[in-house]
Amino acid sequence: MKIIYIKLFIRVSIAIGFLSAVAxxxxxxxxxxxxxGNWSSFIEYxxxxxxxxxxxxxxxxxxxxxxxxxVLAIFLLIGFKTSLSGKLSGFLILIFGVAMxxxxxxxxxxxYSVFSAAAAGFGLSLINEKYLEIDMLFDKKNSD
Incomplete structure (x- = not known):
């Protein structure tokens, strides 16, 4: 399997995980x-x-x-500052896992595979190949 597809899978998986928790x-x-189920219960947790x-x-x-x-979910879905978004996602999830x-x-x-998800975020930040990322537009402007 090509690394670009793995990167896309990691981006979407972490983003959907974040959005599901927010929902x-x-x-x-x-x-x-x-x-x-509601904000009050989330705040108690x-x-x-x-x-x-x-x-x-x-x-x-x-x-x-x-x-x-x-914000991180949106950035991951559109592929904006993907490496930084991956690192920040990894840290956010790791902080959550340590607190738990x-x-x-x-x-x-x-x-709940919290540490695996954090590792995925950190791994994502190391993949340089771009695929379906808004970052590709910025890279093209800089290379012209």
Missing amino acids: DRFGMWPKEKSAW TKLLNPWIPENFINFTGVVATAAEI TITTGIKAPLD
Whole structure:
């Protein structure tokens, strides 16, 4: 299989994972399929994973995480700054996995392949070949 297809698969997989989680916290998944189902439940989970963050910053933390997931998902889907988006996705997912491990134990992040997803983000940042990426337009302008 060509590396460009693997790169596209990684980009789309991480992006869809982010967008699915965002949709869940906004109640867009059926109740029986959702992890949180609403913003309040998501914020409670954010509080659980971040006990060191003061109570009055928890909602802000949830907003920042959600905004980061939305922006990174869009960037990955369109292929904008793909290497940087991959690294940032890897770090965001790794932070999530470490927080899960510290507060709830190692089983959940392993069961949900959190560290594998983080590794995929870091791996994505190392693939230089471009395919179906808006970055290709910028590379052409710079090479002309």
